[in-house]
Amino acid sequence: MIKKLIYPTDRKCFFCYELSNNINNYLCSECYQRLEFIHDYRDIPSDRLNGVYSSLLYTSITKDLLHKFKFEDGNYLCKPLSEIMLETIKKREINNIDMIISVPLHRLRESERGYNQSYLLAREIGNKLGIYVGKDIVIKTKNKKPQSKLQYYDRLGNLKEVFKVKRKEELRDKNILLIDDIITTGTTILEVSKVIIEAGAKSVTGLTLTSTNHSGKIKQ
Numbered sequence: 116m117i118k119k120l121i122y123p124t125d126r127k128c129f130f131c132y133e134l135s136n137n138i139n140n141y142l143c144s145e146c147y148q149r150l151e152f153i154h155d156y157r158d159i160p161s162d163r164l165n166g167v168y169s170s171l172l173y174t175s176i177t178k179d180l181l182h183k184f185k186f187e188d189g190n191y192l193c194k195p196l197s198e199i200m201l202e203t204i205k206k207r208e209i210n211n212i213d214m215i216i217s218v219p220l221h222r223l224r225e226s227e228r229g230y231n232q233s234y235l236l237a238r239e240i241g242n243k244l245g246i247y248v249g250k251d252i253v254i255k256t257k258n259k260k261p262q263s264k265l266q267y268y269d270r271l272g273n274l275k276e277v278f279k280v281k282r283k284e285e286l287r288d289k290n291i292l293l294i295d296d297i298i299t300t301g302t303t304i305l306e307v308s309k310v311i312i313e314a315g316a317k318s319v320t321g322l323t324l325t326s327t328n329h330s331g332k333i334k335q
């Protein structure tokens with residue numbers, strides 16, 4: 116049996132599917148009001164990594180949104196979620212970006228899911244800003260235990276040499292915006308940015324849809 120997809124219409128919320136006259140950014144005002152916007156900045160000390168920005172605090176609604184986006188064929192949620200990230204780009208005046216890249220999934224995980232959720236976000240953002248989005252430039256070479264099942268110190272080891280750059284020449288002297296759906300400890304962004312910098316990029320700025328904590332830091 117072919118699973119039937121229900122596409123939300125103009126007046127339907129992309130998340131709760133309720134009909135509403137108050138649709139803002141594909142979401143109804145009830146859902147929108149539950150989102151906790153932080154437009155956070157986190158400094159992760161590393162060579163040529165400009166830190167990481169995050170749009171939303173990871174709360175129960177963002178958890179459900181991400182679950183739908185990643186595991187329940189909710190790929191259309193890249194529309195409202197990328198708009199939210201674009202707000203952070205505007206508010207934080209993130210500019211001087213030459214190229215956008217997403218944190219890769221292992222190819223087996225990606226074919227299981229049918230898409231890489233972070234790439235969908237990157238593609239939407241790139242389209243809106245008119246910035247080139249690099250696909251499959253950074254790849255994930257080992258499919259180890261999911262990060263969430265590991266303790267913090269194991270995570271560092273778990274990610275070692277997992278990310279590889281395939282087409283170095285595309286990164287040379289570029290200022291990269293690196294997109295992911297969530298930041299917890301920051302090790303994933305850190306590891307990916309390291310291989311991008313090693314490949315010759317000029318700088319990396321991270322941007323994630325959600326963050327599990329709010330650093331409260333304002334970039335000077």
Ligand SMILES: [Zn+2]
Binds near residue numbers: 143144146
């Ligand atoms: Zn709604």
